[in-house]
Amino acid sequence: MALADYRSDMESCCRCSACKFIPLEKVTGYARANVCPSISRFEFHSYSGGGRMGFGLGLIHGRVEYTPKTAEVIYNCHLCGACDVSCKYAMEFDVLEPLYAMREECAKHGQSVPVWDGLVAGLAKGAPLVLEPETAEDDWFADLPVADAAERGAAACPSAVLYHAGCLARCTRAAGRTAAAAVTLLARAGLKVAVDKQAESCCGGRAYEMGYRAQALARARENVARFAELGIMELVTGCAHCYQYFKVLYPKLGVEHGLKVFHITEYLWTLVEQGRLSPTRPVKLRVTYHDPCHLGRLSEPWIPWQGVQRMRHMRVYDPPRVLRRGTYGVYEPPRRLLESIPGVRLVEMARSKEYAWCCGAGGGVRETNPEFAAFTAAERLAEAQDTGAEAVVTACPHCVRNLMEPGGLVSAGASAESRIRVYDLVELLGESMSGGA
Amino acid sequence: MTLTKEQYRALAAVVGGEHLSDDPVDLDAWAWRSGQAAMAQDFKPRFEAIVMPACTEEVQALVRLCNKFGLKFKASSTGWGSYCDPGGPGCIMLDLRRMDRILEINEENMYAVVEPYVIHAQLQAELMKRGLCCNVNGAGGNTSALPLAAHEGIGHMSASCGIGERNLLACEWVTPAGEVVRLGSLGSLGEWFCGDGPGPSLRGVMRGNVVPLGGLGVYTKAAVKVYHWPGPPSVELKGCSPHYAPVKLPPHFLLRYLSWPAEEGREAGIRRLGESEICFGVMGFNANMMAANVATNNEEELRLTEEYSKQIVGPGVCLVIAGNSARDFEYKRRVLELIVQETGATSLKAVEEGEVHDAFVWRFIRVTASIRETMRATGVFGGEVFGTDSYLVQSNFIQHSRKDKAELVARGLVYPDNTDPFITSLEQGQLTHSEVLLRWTPDPEVAQAAAEYVAKANRNAVEGHYGLPHHLWGDPQHDFFGPHTCNYTHWLRKIKKAYDPNGVAESTHHITAAE
Numbered sequence: 001m002a003l004a005d006y007r008s009d010m011e012s013c014c015r016c017s018a019c020k021f022i023p024l025e026k027v028t029g030y031a032r033a034n035v036c037p038s039i040s041r042f043e044f045h046s047y048s049g050g051g052r053m054g055f056g057l058g059l060i061h062g063r064v065e066y067t068p069k070t071a072e073v074i075y076n077c078h079l080c081g082a083c084d085v086s087c088k089y090a091m092e093f094d095v096l097e098p099l100y101a102m103r104e105e106c107a108k109h110g111q112s113v114p115v116w117d118g119l120v121a122g123l124a125k126g127a128p129l130v131l132e133p134e135t136a137e138d139d140w141f142a143d144l145p146v147a148d149a150a151e152r153g154a155a156a157c158p159s160a161v162l163y164h165a166g167c168l169a170r171c172t173r174a175a176g177r178t179a180a181a182a183v184t185l186l187a188r189a190g191l192k193v194a195v196d197k198q199a200e201s202c203c204g205g206r207a208y209e210m211g212y213r214a215q216a217l218a219r220a221r222e223n224v225a226r227f228a229e230l231g232i233m234e235l236v237t238g239c240a241h242c243y244q245y246f247k248v249l250y251p252k253l254g255v256e257h258g259l260k261v262f263h264i265t266e267y268l269w270t271l272v273e274q275g276r277l278s279p280t281r282p283v284k285l286r287v288t289y290h291d292p293c294h295l296g297r298l299s300e301p302w303i304p305w306q307g308v309q310r311m312r313h314m315r316v317y318d319p320p321r322v323l324r325r326g327t328y329g330v331y332e333p334p335r336r337l338l339e340s341i342p343g344v345r346l347v348e349m350a351r352s353k354e355y356a357w358c359c360g361a362g363g364g365v366r367e368t369n370p371e372f373a374a375f376t377a378a379e380r381l382a383e384a385q386d387t388g389a390e391a392v393v394t395a396c397p398h399c400v401r402n403l404m405e406p407g408g409l410v411s412a413g414a415s416a417e418s419r420i421r422v423y424d425l426v427e428l429l430g431e432s433m434s435g436g437a
Numbered sequence: 438m439t440l441t442k443e444q445y446r447a448l449a450a451v452v453g454g455e456h457l458s459d460d461p462v463d464l465d466a467w468a469w470r471s472g473q474a475a476m477a478q479d480f481k482p483r484f485e486a487i488v489m490p491a492c493t494e495e496v497q498a499l500v501r502l503c504n505k506f507g508l509k510f511k512a513s514s515t516g517w518g519s520y521c522d523p524g525g526p527g528c529i530m531l532d533l534r535r536m537d538r539i540l541e542i543n544e545e546n547m548y549a550v551v552e553p554y555v556i557h558a559q560l561q562a563e564l565m566k567r568g569l570c571c572n573v574n575g576a577g578g579n580t581s582a583l584p585l586a587a588h589e590g591i592g593h594m595s596a597s598c599g600i601g602e603r604n605l606l607a608c609e610w611v612t613p614a615g616e617v618v619r620l621g622s623l624g625s626l627g628e629w630f631c632g633d634g635p636g637p638s639l640r641g642v643m644r645g646n647v648v649p650l651g652g653l654g655v656y657t658k659a660a661v662k663v664y665h666w667p668g669p670p671s672v673e674l675k676g677c678s679p680h681y682a683p684v685k686l687p688p689h690f691l692l693r694y695l696s697w698p699a700e701e702g703r704e705a706g707i708r709r710l711g712e713s714e715i716c717f718g719v720m721g722f723n724a725n726m727m728a729a730n731v732a733t734n735n736e737e738e739l740r741l742t743e744e745y746s747k748q749i750v751g752p753g754v755c756l757v758i759a760g761n762s763a764r765d766f767e768y769k770r771r772v773l774e775l776i777v778q779e780t781g782a783t784s785l786k787a788v789e790e791g792e793v794h795d796a797f798v799w800r801f802i803r804v805t806a807s808i809r810e811t812m813r814a815t816g817v818f819g820g821e822v823f824g825t826d827s828y829l830v831q832s833n834f835i836q837h838s839r840k841d842k843a844e845l846v847a848r849g850l851v852y853p854d855n856t857d858p859f860i861t862s863l864e865q866g867q868l869t870h871s872e873v874l875l876r877w878t879p880d881p882e883v884a885q886a887a888a889e890y891v892a893k894a895n896r897n898a899v900e901g902h903y904g905l906p907h908h909l910w911g912d913p914q915h916d917f918f919g920p921h922t923c924n925y926t927h928w929l930r931k932i933k934k935a936y937d938p939n940g941v942a943e944s945t946h947h948i949t950a951a952e
């Protein structure tokens with residue numbers, strides 16, 4: 001939908017500031033009450049959900065133009081959706097959807113971000129949307145007993161399950177290792193998953209978030225055609241972004257695929273519950289869990305709606321319009337998995353689940369404004385440290401990377417801001433599994 | 438008008454270039470009319486610039502520059518109120534977002550000192566950890582805890598935790614002329630415990646009936662009186678937004694919604710509840726507001742309004758009882774039962790038990806559903822805001838609105854929420870406050886009708902000798918009431934002139950010096 005189509009939503013903003021804070025019932029003190037990294041960093045109201053609704057209406061009315069400054073405000077946002085959740089505790093309109101639309105308009109008006117223009121240029125050929133990829137000595141799946149989905153089609157994976165590793169696994173060693181750990185765990189549980197070894201392509205979702213809708217749509221269509229060719233029925237991914245895009249964005253773009261999409265943590269938790277995987281080796285660690293935005297509040301299924309307002313004044317619709325409020329994100333499976341690892345003690349951060357603070361990687365910010373990405377990560381790491389945890393565990397390679405190297409500004413390992421360790425949940429589970437299923 | 442280069446440079450020299458903007462994108466973020474008292478036009482006038490000072494010294498320097506350049510300024514805390522908007526060109530916004538510290542919580546003397554951008558939700562949570570509580574503005578936990586930002590300072594806990602004019606203790610004020618004035622005990626002892634001395638007391642001057650809505654300078658710090666909290670330091674919640682509920686409601690809390698067949702019943706009920714001092718919180722909700730509290734979306738709100746309306750027999754109130762001990766709670770509960778019996782009240786069964794009850798108690802105390810009650814239905818709310826007086830005065834005052842609102846509904850101009858006027862009890866019933874909520878979709882016809890509706894309420898106030906409403910925003914309304922109310926406008930203007938000789942504190946919503 002175009003920005004103008006969200007006019008009624010944007011007009012509903014009453015400027016109450018709920019979008020700047022965690023849901024008010026959840027405020028347990030002075031500290032960590034903020035939920036929006038953008039206004040926390042840049043301070044001006046225009047950087048908040050509500051402020052964006054305000055100048056968004058200015059854009060629609062032609063009062064505000066698409067200038068470099070406008071683009072700067074629009075792109076300095078993680079699109080983490082926290083504003084949307086806090087607003088919808090009380091209100092009845094979409095905050096996040098207009099933000100995507102604004103970026104699209106920005107791109108149309110020649111205000112896209114050069115670094116992203118470059119990245120997206122390769123998307124048609126399936127190139128990964130990763131800035132400065134590490135040169136991989138080997139593919140992440142080298143030496144793994146994993147089938148190539150392409151070689152033998154569906155026959156290679158009787159379960160017709162495809163493991164989609166995502167761009168980061170293809171371009172960075174750390175994420176590649178995590179992907180390898182994931183398929184190893186699946187294999188241990190007796191699952192024959194396949195990988196599209198030569199032709200796995202970017203899902204295109206991050207291009208959509210940067211405003212390149214047409215390119216993302218084209219990529220989505222090609223990917224879905226490829227999945228059909230491979231004959232797969234289920235798709236598992238360890239990347240929270242890919243997960244959200246396949247599950248939510250593709251249907252939103254009208255690209256139906258009929259696949260069951262799982263995040264690796266959902267899949268692994270089912271296997272643990274079924275007794276097909278039993279973490280036995282103690283991992284003595286006090287950990288806190290960081291909810292990736294795309295796995296948490298943003299992962300509710302897409303609910304298409306087209307209709308009209310039913311009553312003149314009250315915002316009720318025909319047919320009834322169900323808003324996505326972040327209520328039904330994937331919050332429990334990762335936590336249950338962590339708790340299934342002997343020796344692991346889980347402590348929650350002040351902001352978690354639907355009102356978790358973003359890691360700083362979202363919205364393309366790591367590429368467009370590393371300093372802001374680092375700011376957001378530093379806040380999250382400090383919050384994690386407040387819990388007394390020794391490690392922060394998450395379930396997305398983008399989060400892992402930005403928490404380990406905030407904004408890409410700090411070299412690998414524990415970040416300069418914090419001595420807390422950062423793990424992908426799959427790695428921890430893998431450690432606990434050594435020695436047999 | 439736009440700022441000259443000289444003006445821009447001078448402002449930037451105070452706050453740093455990073456904290457000043459005159460870019461349309463930053464200005465229009467504030468210019469959308471927002472949902473409060475919305476009229477026909479889509480946008481309010483733009484500020485010339487947004488400036489974000491970090492401390493009193495910067496505020497003072499900015500105010501002095503405004504005097505030098507003949508620029509108007511308007512301060513805001515969270516910026517919710519439509520009275521944060523400028524009335525015309527030539528005004529800069531002092532967005533106080535960067536002044537966000539709780540400076541002190543004094544448990545012995547029971548006060549807290551805050552800067553403007555501390556919100557009630559934060560202060561209340563910190564207080565609860567210390568066995569204390571504050572009155573939370575009925576607008577919600579999202580509003581500034583500075584006792585000079587809330588319009589009246591009336592809220593859900595005003596029955597037991599006071600109201601704005603009472604809760605304001607010592608404060609620091611940057612006058613429109615750019616002087617820093619420290620009032621109350623702060624002025625002589627450097628301490629915050631008292632608003633009236635030892636030291637200069639100007640509470641009546643700088644606050645008055647309601648706060649001056651930006652028209653009299655900038656309040657940079659203030660102490661607010663806090664009260665006893667009978668609950669635990671925190672309450673664990675289950676569920677995901679918007680479906681929160683306490684895992685376990687702390688003992689000795691109870692919520693009831695009582696209604697009576699006629700206004701006389703509510704009057705007797707509120708008087709008896711007040712005399713017995715059993716209530717921790719009281720709010721004069723109606724069926725729709727009750728439904729809005731419980732419902733997590735508009736569809737559900739419609740359904741619940743219908744359901745509750747069938748059980749609510751007339752004017753009502755929502756109340757919370759909190760016991761300091763099992764015995765105290767049992768006593769209060771039994772007194773409540775007696776009042777219910779003796780005044781012939783009907784209790785709304787739907788909120789008496791289970792998760793609906795427990796969640797409602799906590800939502801009520803944290804004051805987190807006000808946005809649902811006021812803004813969710815249409816995105817816009819307005820209406821009449823009456824004053825604080827005895828129940829009888831308030832109730833007589835507000836009766837006209839039943840008929841007048843019904844007329845607006847019949848003309849299709851406002852949302853038919855089918856509810857009674859709202860009257861609530863303050864300070865254990867010694868005072869009451871009333872409001873009428875109208876919700877609508879802005880268009881010129883509605884704007885005109887809403888203005889006429891308020892004008893009628895004003896005539897009614899004068900003819901019935903009901904006193905001043907609180908919805909007195911701007912010269913025309915003050916000038917309407919002044920001649921009927923001992924010409925108070927004369928004095929208000931003298932104050933304005935004395936403290937703001939250059940007329941730089943933007944006064945569209947307060948009063949200007951022009952006779």
Ligand SMILES: Cc1cc2nc3c(=O)[nH]c(=O)nc-3n(C[C@H](O)[C@H](O)[C@H](O)COP(=O)(O)OP(=O)(O)OC[C@H]3O[C@@H](n4cnc5c(N)ncnc54)[C@H](O)[C@@H]3O)c2cc1C
Pocket residue numbers: 473511512513514515516517518519520521533553574575576577579580581583585586587588589590591592648649650651652654655656657807808811812818946
């Ligand atoms: C839906 C809704 C419900 C409401 N219900 C109630 C209610 O139940 N009880 C009640 O008392 N009020 C109520 N109000 C009015 C309410 O008091 C204000 O909107 C709100 O409390 C003000 O706090 P804020 O942080 O939003 O202040 P703002 O909106 O930022 O400011 C409010 C006014 O005070 C001025 N101001 C703010 N801070 C300063 C400062 N530091 N120095 C000088 N001037 C300043 C501003 O210029 C503005 O005119 C309601 C308002 C709304 C929108």
